[in-house]
Structure formats: C-alpha cells, structure tokens
Amino acid sequence: MLDRDILITGESVRQACRCGRLVEQTSGLAPGFAQANLVVLPRDEAYDFLRFCRANPKPCPLLDVTEPGDPTPRQVAPTADLRTDLPRYRVWEHGQLVEEPTDIMRWWRDDLVSFVIGCSFTFEAALLRAGVPVRHIELGRNVPMYRTNIPCQPAGQFHGPLVVSMRPLRPADAIRAVQITSRYPSVHGAPVHLGLPEQIGIRDLSHPDFGDAVPIADDELPVFWACGVTPQAAIMSARPPFAITHSPGCMFVTDVLDETLAVG
Amino acid sequence: MLDRDILITGESVRQACRCGRLVEQTSGLAPGFAQANLVVLPRDEAYDFLRFCRANPKPCPLLDVTEPGDPTPRQVAPTADLRTDLPRYRVWEHGQLVEEPTDIMRWWRDDLVSFVIGCSFTFEAALLRAGVPVRHIELGRNVPMYRTNIPCQPAGQFHGPLVVSMRPLRPADAIRAVQITSRYPSVHGAPVHLGLPEQIGIRDLSHPDFGDAVPIADDELPVFWACGVTPQAAIMSARPPFAITHSPGCMFVTDVLDETLAVG
Numbered sequence: 001m002l003d004r005d006i007l008i009t010g011e012s013v014r015q016a017c018r019c020g021r022l023v024e025q026t027s028g029l030a031p032g033f034a035q036a037n038l039v040v041l042p043r044d045e046a047y048d049f050l051r052f053c054r055a056n057p058k059p060c061p062l063l064d065v066t067e068p069g070d071p072t073p074r075q076v077a078p079t080a081d082l083r084t085d086l087p088r089y090r091v092w093e094h095g096q097l098v099e100e101p102t103d104i105m106r107w108w109r110d111d112l113v114s115f116v117i118g119c120s121f122t123f124e125a126a127l128l129r130a131g132v133p134v135r136h137i138e139l140g141r142n143v144p145m146y147r148t149n150i151p152c153q154p155a156g157q158f159h160g161p162l163v164v165s166m167r168p169l170r171p172a173d174a175i176r177a178v179q180i181t182s183r184y185p186s187v188h189g190a191p192v193h194l195g196l197p198e199q200i201g202i203r204d205l206s207h208p209d210f211g212d213a214v215p216i217a218d219d220e221l222p223v224f225w226a227c228g229v230t231p232q233a234a235i236m237s238a239r240p241p242f243a244i245t246h247s248p249g250c251m252f253v254t255d256v257l258d259e260t261l262a263v264g
Numbered sequence: 265m266l267d268r269d270i271l272i273t274g275e276s277v278r279q280a281c282r283c284g285r286l287v288e289q290t291s292g293l294a295p296g297f298a299q300a301n302l303v304v305l306p307r308d309e310a311y312d313f314l315r316f317c318r319a320n321p322k323p324c325p326l327l328d329v330t331e332p333g334d335p336t337p338r339q340v341a342p343t344a345d346l347r348t349d350l351p352r353y354r355v356w357e358h359g360q361l362v363e364e365p366t367d368i369m370r371w372w373r374d375d376l377v378s379f380v381i382g383c384s385f386t387f388e389a390a391l392l393r394a395g396v397p398v399r400h401i402e403l404g405r406n407v408p409m410y411r412t413n414i415p416c417q418p419a420g421q422f423h424g425p426l427v428v429s430m431r432p433l434r435p436a437d438a439i440r441a442v443q444i445t446s447r448y449p450s451v452h453g454a455p456v457h458l459g460l461p462e463q464i465g466i467r468d469l470s471h472p473d474f475g476d477a478v479p480i481a482d483d484e485l486p487v488f489w490a491c492g493v494t495p496q497a498a499i500m501s502a503r504p505p506f507a508i509t510h511s512p513g514c515m516f517v518t519d520v521l522d523e524t525l526a527v528g
Contacts, residue, residue: 171457178442179454190443193435195459195485221459264528 004029010077013253014085023087023102025249027121027137034187034258035251036063036076037117037228038086039235040104040244043068046113048156052234053115055153059162059230061118061186063254069110076254082114088247095239104244112244117228118187119251120165122258126180132173135214142249143167144208145227149201150192152234160234164192164224166205168216174223181225183262193224200224210248268293274341277517278349287351287366289513291385291401298451298522299515300327300340301381301492302350303499304368304508307332310377312420316498317379319417323426323494325382325450327518333374340518346378352511359503368508376508381492382451383515384429386522390444396437399478406513407431408472409491413465414456416498424498428456428488430469432480438487445489447526457488464488474512 002021007013010033016022026035041049046068053060064073071083084103091099091107101107120143124134136143143165150162169177174194182190193200205222206213210229216222235243246252266285271277274297280286290299305313310332317324328337335347348367355363355371365371384407388398400407407429414426433441438458446454457464469486470477474493480486499507510516 171459171463175442175455175458178439179446182443182446191439194439195435196483199435199483219460219463 009033010253010255011079014077014080017087018081018084020102026087026251026253027249030253031125032258034063034076034254034256034261035119035121036254037119037231038082038244038246038252039115039117039231040082040112041115041240042109042242043111043113045157045240045243048158049115049231051155052152052158053117053231055155056230058189058192058226059152059228061188062115063118063186063256064116066114068113071108071114073114073116073254076116076256078255082252083108086246086252087250090245090247092235092243092245094241095236100247107244115231116252116254117231118261119228120188120225121251122187122261123181123184125258126184126262127177130176130180132169132177132180135168136212139214141212141214143211144205144213145210145229146202147209147233152230157238157240158234160230160237162192163210163227163230163233164200165211165227166208166222166224168214168220169223170220174221177223183264185263186261188226188228191223191225195221197222197224273297274517274519275343278341278344281351282345282348284366290351290515290517291513294517295389296522298327298340298518298520298525299383299385300518301383301495302346302508302510302516303379303381303495304346304376305379305504306373306506307375307377309421309504309507312422313379313495315419316416316422317381317495319419320494322452322456322490323416323492325452326379327382327450327520328380330378332377335372335378337378337380337518340380340520342519346516347372350510350516351514354509354511356499356507356509358505359500364511371508379495380516380518381495382525383492384452384489385515386451386525387445387448389522390448390526391441394440394444396433396441396444399432400476403478405476405478407475408469408477409474409493410466411473411497416494421502421504422498424494424501426456427474427491427494427497428464429475429491430472430486430488432478432484433487434484438485441487447528449527450525452490452492455487455489459485461486461488
C-alpha cells in the first residue's frame with residue numbers, strides 16, 4: 001500500500017503516478033507545491049482553446065502550454081511527462097467519455113498540446129494557513145461546484161457558462177478570504193460573487209452540478225470562486241473530436257511553489 | 265457666497281475656515297487630499313485615549329497626535345492651526361454638548377492634545393475612481409452609521425461599541441470594495457462585516473444610529489466598515505470633563521494626498 005506521507009514534492013508524486021503506485025486523488029499531497037488542471041487537445045483545436053483561456057482568465061488561469069507533441073510542461077515541471085505523471089485521466093471523443101486510464105501513452109499523438117491550468121488547492125492552502133476554515137476539506141469532500149448564468153467569453157467553438165466553486169464562510173472570514181485569494185490571480189484569484197446565489201443563477205445550493213454538497217450555517221455566506229471545471233464544461237459543450245483531461249481530483253502536481261504564485 | 269470649486273487643496277480649505285468663509289461640511293472639497301476626524305482632549309485623558317486608538321486601529325486610525333498645547337499637526341499639515349481650520353466644532357463637558365462654534369480659540373488650553381484620525385472620504389474617493397458606486401454620495405446624504413454589538417478594546421475610561429458605516433453594494437462590487445479599501449489601512453481599511461447585519465447586532469438598517477438611511481436594492485448586500493464615529497461614541501460614554509471634536513461632516517483637511525495612504 002502506498003504511503004501518501006512520503007509524497008512531499010511534485011517530483012515524488014509524479015514518480016508515484018509514473019510507476020502506477022498512485023491512481024487516486026492528489027488532495028493534500030506535496031504540500032506547498034501547486035497542483036493543476038490538465039486539458040489536452042489536438043493542435044487544430046488548441047488555438048481556439050488558448051483564446052478561450054486568455055479571454056476567461058479567472059476560470060482558466062494558464063500556468064503552462066506545451067509545444068505540439070511535447071509531453072513536458074517546461075515552465076512548471078521540466079522533468080515531468082504529462083502522459084504518465086497524473087494518477088488518472090479522462091479521454092473524450094466528441095464530448096463522450098470513452099476511457100478513464102491511469103496513463104495516456106496509447107492515446108498520445110504528435111499533434112497534442114497540453115494546457116496546465118491553475119487550481120484552487122493553492123489558495124485553499126493559503127486560507128488554511130490564515131486560519132480561515134474550508135468546509136469541504138474539514139468534511140473530506142470534494143468542493144461543491146455550480147453552473148452559473150454568467151456566460152464565458154466564447155472563442156471559436158469553445159463556449160459555456162462560468163462554473164464556480166463554493167465555500168461557506170462567516171462574513172469576517174469572507175472578507176479575509178477576498179484579501180487572501182486576491183494575492184493568487186493565477187489560481188482563480190478573488191471570489192466572483194458572494195451572498196446572493198440566485199443573482200448568478202444558482203437556485204439550490206444543496207444540489208451542486210459537480211462535487212459534493214456541504215452544509216451552510218445561519219451565520220455564514222456562500223462565497224463563489226471561478227472554477228477550473230469551467231474549461232472542461234466548455235470542452236464538453238464544444239464536443240471536439242478528441243480531448244484528454246485529468247480525472248476529477250487527480251491533479252497534475254507541478255514543481256512550482258504555491259508561494260511563488262502570490263503577488264504582493 | 266463661497267465658491268467651493270476654488271477650494272482645491274488642504275491649505276485653501278483651511279484658509280477658508282480660518283477667515284470664517286467656510287462653516288459647513290467638507291465633503292467633496294480638495295479632491296485627492298485626505299480629510300480627518302478631530303478629537304481634542306486634555307493631556308490627563310490623552311494617554312488613555314491614545315491607548316484606546318492603538319488597541320482599536322480599524323475605527324481609530326491615527327494620522328497625527330500633537331504635542332500638548334500645540335495647535336499644529338506637524339505630520340499631516342505643518343501650516344495648519346487646528347483651533348481655526350475646521351468649519352465647525354463641538355465642545356463637550358462631561359459628555360454633554362455645550363457649544364458648536366466655528367473656532368475654538370476661546371476654549372483653547374495649554375494642556376490640550378489633538379488626535380487627527382483617518383476618515384472614510386479617502387477610500388470612498390478610491391471606490392468612485394474604480395467605478396464602484398457609493399449610494400449616500402449619489403443621494404447627497406450622510407453615510408448611515410450603526411452601533412454594533414462588537415465591543416471595542418477598552419483603555420482606561422474609554423470604552424464602547426464599534427460603530428460602523430454601511431454602503432450597499434452588489435456582490436461583485438463588494439468584492440472589489442474589499443480589495444480597494446484593503447489598500448487603505450490608515451483610513452479604516454477593509455470592511456469588518458458584510459451581508460448579515462443581525463450578526464453584529466444591527467436589527468433595522470432603515471434606522472441608523474447616526475447619519476442618514478439609504479435604500480438597499482434586492483441585488484445588493486450591506487457592507488460595513490469601522491467608522492470614525494467610534495472614538496466620539498467612546499468619549500460620549502466616558503464623559504471626560506472636557507473634550508472637543510469636529511462637528512459631523514465638518515472635517516479637518518490635511519496636506520496628505522489620499523494616494524500616499526495606499527499600501528501595495
């Protein structure tokens with residue numbers, strides 16, 4: 001059985017994935033190292049997707065984009081192989097999930113481009129360090145996520161609603177959380193909304209569109225951040241012939257220290 | 265009749281006060297120059313009040329403290345005379361308002377210490393520059409202020425509740441307002457609360473304890489900042505034998521540029 005406690009760097013997590021020992025979610029691994037969402041597309045679709053990310057930086061903060069066919073994200077993990085170094089992947093054809101493998105060697109093509117997209121784990125670590133409680137972590141659940149009525153800026157075939165994650169916070173903690181997460185623009189940054197979910201088209205907080213519901217106390221406000229599931233939802237809407245993403249919670253662990261992503 | 269448009273610097277506003285031409289509120293005068301609350305106390309009470317300000321920096325951000333008997337705040341306005349350079353004052357004896365004069369020459373004593381305390385006008389200017397609307401300014405009213413159930417840290421005889429000002433904002437503007445006002449810690453800084461007024465002991469937003477009520481739309485949250493009325497409320501509670509403050513809205517205009525109070 002894998003001892004998760006020894007996976008204290010990005011390199012060690014990636015090594016454990018590469019040799020097939022780690023095939024499950026990466027939350028809590030390699031504390032202090034930034035984890036990331038992965039989107040892989042053929043070069044033909046990559047240009048429009050790159051434009052989509054540029055136009056929607058809050059849900060799609062790009063940490064790296066590879067050269068076509070190159071499986072190594074040279075900016076964020078120069079020793080990594082994106083084909084083997086995540087615990088689990090999802091392979092999509094025309095918007096349909098066709099396989100959920102632990103590596104994508106047999107799916108790899110010379111025209112594939114990988115997008116490494118910032119993830120909220122980085123700012124959640126900063127919240128916890130500041131004593132701001134994060135409900136879904138306390139409960140050992142996935143964060144609740146909701147489709148909003150806010151459209152992303154479309155780019156070519158890619159379009160869709162902004163998807164947000166929600167964390168319930170007491171008002172003073174919500175204010176502190178705005179301050180803290182504002183320092184991390186490359187991992188979704190400040191919240192996009194708080195307090196009035198119906199204003200952004202969320203009718204029932206107890207039924208998230210993705211992830212798990214969490215309870216909200218009477219003295220708490222729901223606080224909403226742009227979410228890295230947004231680009232996956234845009235890909236599902238666009239139904240490109242071929243795409244690969246990470247499997248939910250099974251992130252790519254980079255060599256980038258969370259703190260180097262902080263501004264100010 | 266006084267042409268307010270020519271009062272474009274702290275010095276020009278103070279000059280207009282000094283010669284008796286300006287005897288009304290200072291909102292909008294000398295744009296870009298920080299305005300301030302004034303508290304004047306005998307040296308005997310000044311030490312406890314200084315401790316009160318240090319222990320409660322959000323409602324009582326000190327911009328300057330004078331030497332006993334010196335009417336000039338040398339850090340923030342080295343050419344000013346605090347006895348004449350405000351439009352109107354309030355003189356208090358044992359917590360009772362005894363006069364509201366346009367200068368305090370006849371009340372001045374060699375043992376008086378003046379506290380110059382930051383004011384929300386500075387961060388309101390920053391909000392307006394960022395396109396965040398400020399309701400009471402739009403309506404030409406005084407900001408609504410409320411006593412909360414949050415006690416200040418007491419110091420000697422000075423004690424009392426935190427008083428907050430309230431500005432209704434749409435959620436995205438509330439988030440932006442947290443970011444903007446966080447840059448101004450010496451003029452009350454980030455909000456202390458938002459969204460759930462009953463949590464801080466405010467039952468009816470339509471009946472403020474000070475200032476004027478403003479309407480709140482369905483798509484807005486009430487956002488609360490620590491308020492410079494807090495130290496005045498503490499003085500009214502402590503009922504010292506003698507004190508002088510500015511008259512509401514009739515602030516002291518300094519030579520300090522608002523932007524020099526911004527951090528980051």
